[in-house]
Amino acid sequence: MAGSPTQKGVLMQETVAAKADQAAIFHDAEQTGLRLAIKGRLVALILMGGWLVVTRASDPLRAIEYLLVLGVLAGFGIVHYKIIGTSRDRSWVKYLFVALDIAFLSLLIATQPVFDTVDLPQAVIFRTPIFPFYFIILGVAAFSFSPGLVLWAGACGVAGWLGAFAFAIRGMEQTFDWKDIGTMPDTQTFVTYFFSPNFVGTWSRLQEALALGVVAILIGLVMWRARYTVRRQIEAEQERRTISDIFGQYVPAAVAEVLISKRGTLAPVEREATILFADLADFTKLTETIGPKGIVEVLNAYFDAVSLIITRHHGVITQFQGDAILATFNVPAEDPDHAGCGVRAAREIADLVQSRNFAGIALRTRIGICTGTVIAGSVGGGGRQNYTVHGATVNLAARLEEMNKELGTDVLIAATTTKHLSGYNFKQIGQMDVRGLAEPIDLYTFGRDASADSDANRSAPAGSAASVS
Template structure:
């Protein structure tokens, strides 16, 4: 049973999405219905002009009423006036209106022509689009309802049409071994009602209805399965995002093997706030934490904007990677652009920061126990980035890069410091300072 059929129940996120899909489908069905009515207007009017066929003017009135009812329903869908039974009522009105047209509306005004000729000249195929359009609502109940109403309404119209006939003929009136002339005389007779044809066509209509309703039911189940899977993915990503970077969480969901420990080329960024201890002195802890959280949140957003991933927050700083676990064609350029964005962010927050950038091979992947894991990067490149950040204080600079960036600066002015000894590293490194 659909959410629209149970308005009293509270809507879950899954059923709310399905309800919105049903509402969009109903609007689409009304749009198709309007086009169909317009086509009928053109066909009847065109036949009048082109072929000299003079239809009953009431046909245009019926088509106009159909259009008005559909537009009124479209305006109500999704509003507080919408009710679950309205779609059933609309399809019932449409289908019974078509059946009533065959039962009561004379084919030609000027002459008394048996109404059964309307069934023989036009046929039940006018009802097939109504059942087909019901599938757009994603409601198998509505499809079944429409098919059943069409069968019942068609037979009711048929019996009304033949009720006033003095004589009726059907295929059973053919004698055994009938000749061609006898076939033609029977079939072309105004008294021929073709009862067997009516049974046959409604049978096919019911079969089509059952097939369409099963198709809609399957589509609903596929839709709900996809919605549920997406909701589970979002919940997992949200939960993992509390402990690991969002980009890592999404990649872990999409491809868990991608986070197995492996060596990758990457750029490591280490940032720290200068003089944070002095800043914290004399301020309320809540004020310090609130201001720091706002600043670091902005920094994480800047890193993500340049395809970097914040691996961890280090008290009053952070460490980020470019090139792993999210692959990048130009990790050096993205890391430099992110560093400039961090410096601008720090200026707005009233902080002074130091940044160290190092490029090279890193070991990256998920580590930990079977119950809880964390994505991390480690290796000489990581250590070098941390030492460059600390060495920036010695040189009185904001941003230091290691020598591996020299070929990636694309003509940018740079200050080169040869053979700098960094604490904790066994070999001296070349340090670059962007002017």
């Protein structure tokens, strides 16, 4: 059945937001990569400058010229670095600076002679190992994680290299090329033409440009594939988060996460756990007093506050039963301090209910806590399942909650829970017969000064010997 216009609108908004998140992630990655590349480029220029000064010590003027060239390139990088992430940064800025680098390098190749003291055609410079500098610029572009910038760098490099070559040979009256050497030359012919200052090697320049272009395409494809993979991962994580958020409104978040990872089912487990059962006192009378709308507002405020406390203490609410809450500690997520977490959660809930109103209504809660073996897992039928816990421990926690009314207490804790908590001080109520059990059990509660100790218990790390009286 087709969704309502409202639902479609929400889905469209979520899709747009997800795409915006992806774009922001890739944009941040590009900026981070460019900053890193510019830093590396600057370090390389500094090292290169030092090398040129040392190797050109006999020709200080030439060394200064090299340093000026490297300074201009370094200046391009510094300006670009300052612009990245500012209000002046635009999508085309990174393309501009790549083009400037290549244009400046190509201009130098086309106009600057290899040696000032030797009268040679400018085409001779293409025999020097200067072409790899284009690959350095291509490598810098690759740090951006942007296929478009890599392809742009490759295209600019090809244009710059061939353009510089065309400019360098434009005024030569005579040129030699591979066709002049032939396919099977003798030694004398090869040496005569290849080592001639007028040998330009056009096909070699085309081959170099082709290699640069192919490498740029390959790196661009790798970048595209990497971005595609990352995008799929982001989409999967966004989908998982969306499902978890929606599913978590109906089942505990911890259960939702496990269900998603287990693809919808939780195998039954038998494990020791602490069960907390909380119920509101005089709830029936309250519903008659404030009516359905009022009771829903009260319950929502109460459940929100209590849920936060239970979650903060690593508990999982498996059921809302009318005005009652069934929470588990140690299932489905394991927690060695489950008994302590359950007791601290109960203390904080009791303090909270005593200290504030919920939707303008004062409440009183009764809590039962018991530790023992439970069976937990997904149960249901007709295509619907629910995560729940079963066993005598669950029944006893519910029974202890009821006994609070008989004993005039707010919290009752079974001895099976207190025996796990050395260093805690509880007030023993006595030995009580519990319906459904053959032998009586020892029951405990918090003492009169428990509120003074509760802050220490809440701030104490799991497993610490915090005091509860």
